[in-house]
Amino acid sequence: MEEKLIELVADVLEAEPGALSLDTEFKTDEFDWDSMKGYAILVTLEDEFGASITVDDFIAAKRVGDLLGLVSE
Amino acid sequence: MGAGHFDAETIGKVVGPVGTETLYFAADGQTASDLCFAAAERLISSAGIAKDEIDGVIFVSQTPDYRTPATACMLQDRLGLPRTAVAMDLNFGCSGFVYGAFTAASFVESGACSKLLVLNGDTLRRHTSLQDKGMAFILSDAGSAVLIEASDSAEPMTFSMNTDGSGYGTLIIPAGGERLPKSEKTSERRLDGDGSARSDEDFYMDGMGVFTFAVREVPLLIDGLASLHGIAKDGVDDFLFHQANAYMLKFIAKRAGIPMDKVHVNIGRYGNTNGSTIPFLLADFAAGGEQAGRNVIMAGFGVGLSWGGIAGRLGTFRCAEIISV
Structure with missing residues (x-):
C-alpha cells in the first residue's frame, strides 16, 4: 500500500517515485504545490483506495505518510 | 482582474x-x-x-x-x-x-x-x-x-445528456431568484477561510466539488459516447472540451487515457467563456484549415450539475473569425 500511495502521489506531483518517501512534505514549492494538485491527489486516492477523505483531514495532512492514515481508515 | x-x-x-x-x-x-x-x-x-x-x-x-x-x-x-x-x-x-x-x-x-x-x-x-x-x-x-x-x-451525431441536481450548490449565484431574493444582507461580501470574499449575489464555485465532478464524469462520458457512436476511443481524432481550466483538462485526459495532443486547449487566449468555449474551439479549429472527415468528441460540463457530449464526424463547416465588440 505504501508503495502504491507514493507512486500515485508522485504521478500527480510529476515527480519520480524515488524522490518521495512517507516523510516527504508534499505541499511545498519543491513540487509547485497548488490547490489543483490537492484536488487531484484527493480524487485519485479516493478512487484508487475506495476511501472517503474529508477536506479538513486532507488540509491537515502535511507528509505523504499522513495520507496513508487517511486511505487506510 | x-x-x-x-x-x-x-x-x-x-x-x-x-x-x-x-x-x-x-x-x-x-x-x-x-x-x-x-x-x-x-x-x-x-x-x-x-x-x-x-x-x-x-x-x-x-x-x-x-x-x-x-x-x-x-x-x-x-x-x-x-x-x-x-x-x-x-x-x-x-x-x-x-x-x-x-x-x-x-x-x-x-x-x-x-x-x-x-x-x-x-x-x-x-x-x-x-x-x-x-x-x-x-x-x-x-x-x-x-x-x-x-x-x-449530414453525418450522424450522437448525444449524451446527463444531470445531477443534487450538486446544484456546487456552482451557483445564491441570491436574486425567488428562493433567496436580493437584500442588503445578500449584498454583503464576507471572507471565507481561504482568504476570498464574496456575497450571495456573486457567482460561487466549490472548486473541489467541480474538479472532482468533472474529472470523474467526463472520462465516463467519453467512453459512453464513443461506444454509443460505434467508434473506438483511439479512433477519435480531436477532443473539444469545455475550457474549464488547463490543469483540469490535462487531468481529465490522463484519467480518460487520451493523449493530450488530441485535446484542444485555447483557454489562454480567451479565458473560460462558459457556453462559448466549444464554439471558440471550433472557430480556432476551422482557422487551422480543412477539418472535414475528422472524428470528434465534444463535451461540456458545469452548472446544474449538468454534463453532455456530442460524437460525430466533421463535415465542411464555415466559421467566421472571433471578434471583439
Missing part, C-alpha cells in the same frame, strides 16, 4: 495551473445578448445565410436581459428573423453549447425546424467578486453563434 486584492505571488499560483492569459469583460451596459447579436450578424453575413430561412433561435445563458420575457424573443426581432421562428432561452453555463446543440438538433431531426441559431452568451464577470481567488482569474464575458441546419449529407 483581482490585481489590487491579491499579491503577485498568489495571482501567479492561481493563474499558472488555470492557464488563463487574457480575459474579456463586457463594457458597461453591454449584455450577453448584445455579444450574441454581434456574433449572429457576423455569422449570417459571412456565411451568406438568408434570415428568412432561419426558423429557430435558442439563447443559452445564465445572464438574460430580463427575468422575463425570454431574451431569445427579443433576439428574434432584433436579428430580423421570421415571426414563424421558435425562440427560447435555456439556462445553462459551461454545458450550454451541448444543450443548445442537442435542442436544435432534436428540432431538426423531428422535422419541426430546418435552420436554428444556437446563441451562447454570458456576462458573469459582473456577478464575480474580484476578491474571490477561485473565480477572479478564470471567467471571460463572451457570446457565440452557431447555425445548425438540416442537410441530406
